[in-house]
Amino acid sequence: MSLTKTAWAIFNQSIIQYHLLDNVDAQEENPFEEGSLERILYSKNWIDTVQWHLEDLIRDENISPDEALFLKRRIDASNQKRTDLVEYIDHYFFEKYRHIPIKTDARLNTETPAWAFDRLSILALKIYHMKIEASREDAEVKHREKCRVKLSILKEQYKDLSLAIEQLLTDISEGSVIMKTYKQMKMYNDESLNPILYQKKKQHG
Incomplete structure (x- = not known):
C-alpha cells in the first residue's frame, strides 16, 4: 500500500473514532x-x-466573550501543536532521504511532504463532513445537491493530491527534489516576538 493510502486510512480511522465520542x-x-x-x-x-470542531464552536453567534476568548486561546495552542507535528513528520522524511545523492539539476518544491500530508488530513475532514451534508435528511434538496457537487470536487482533489504527494516522494527518493526542513517561526505565541505580549511584559516587569 502506498504511503498516501496508508495515511488516508489512518486519518479516517482517527475521524471515525473522534465522532464516536464527538467531544472536543x-x-x-x-x-x-x-x-x-x-x-x-x-x-x-x-x-x-x-x-x-473548536472552530465550529467559536462561530456560535450566542457565544459569550469569555468563552470565545477561551476557545481562541485553545485554537492557538492547537495550531502550535499541529505545526510541531508537521515539523516532526518532515524530520522523519529528512532522515529517511538524507543520504540520497542530489542531482545537479535537482529542484526545490513549494511545500514539504509533511505540509502536503497536512492538506490531506484536512481534506479527509472535508470529505467526511461533506458526505454528511450531502445526505442530511433535515436539509433542503437543493442543499444536498450542492453538497454532492462539492463532494465530487473534493474526491477529485483527493486523487490529485495523493498522486502529487507520491510523485514528490518519488522525486525526493531519486534525488530530483531537494528535501529540506523548515521551522515555521510562528510569532504570535512568542513573548519575545509578539509586540502585544512583550510590551505588556515590560509594563509589568
Whole structure:
C-alpha cells in the first residue's frame, strides 16, 4: 500500500473514532506503536479534527466573550501543536532521504511532504463532513445537491493530491527534489516576538 493510502486510512480511522465520542475534550486513544510514523499521522489528524470542531464552536453567534476568548486561546495552542507535528513528520522524511545523492539539476518544491500530508488530513475532514451534508435528511434538496457537487470536487482533489504527494516522494527518493526542513517561526505565541505580549511584559516587569 502506498504511503498516501496508508495515511488516508489512518486519518479516517482517527475521524471515525473522534465522532464516536464527538467531544472536543475527548482523550486521544492512539492505537499505533510509540515512535512510529503511523502514530504521528494519527495524532496529527486527531488534532485537526478537534480543532475543526473548536472552530465550529467559536462561530456560535450566542457565544459569550469569555468563552470565545477561551476557545481562541485553545485554537492557538492547537495550531502550535499541529505545526510541531508537521515539523516532526518532515524530520522523519529528512532522515529517511538524507543520504540520497542530489542531482545537479535537482529542484526545490513549494511545500514539504509533511505540509502536503497536512492538506490531506484536512481534506479527509472535508470529505467526511461533506458526505454528511450531502445526505442530511433535515436539509433542503437543493442543499444536498450542492453538497454532492462539492463532494465530487473534493474526491477529485483527493486523487490529485495523493498522486502529487507520491510523485514528490518519488522525486525526493531519486534525488530530483531537494528535501529540506523548515521551522515555521510562528510569532504570535512568542513573548519575545509578539509586540502585544512583550510590551505588556515590560509594563509589568
